[in-house]
Amino acid sequence: MPRGVRKSPLEKLQEELKNTQDSIEQYKAAIKTLQEREKQIQEEIKVEQLKDLSTVLEENNMSISDLKDLIANSDKTK
Secondary structure (H helix, E strand, O other): OOOOOOOOHHHHHHHHHHHHHHHHHHHHHHHHHHHHHHHHHHHHHHHHHHHHHHHHHHHOOOOHHHHHHHHHHHHHOO
16 A cells, blocks of 8 residues: 655755754754843843942942042052
8 A cells, every 4th residue: 555655865855954954943043042041141140240249348338439449559559
């Protein structure tokens, strides 16, 4: 009993090409999503670092101006 029409080698290759192209597009979309998440995580890291810095400043009763002066004076001594 015949199961169906056999695909020619050309049809098989065209189907494989289409599947490969579809896979490439899916990976591109996944990469784009991951890159956006990477940026978001980097921003969240910056926020957390600023929170840590703010806590240190508060614990030492320092202002941003004090920190700037401290850094400026540190650069002058080098």
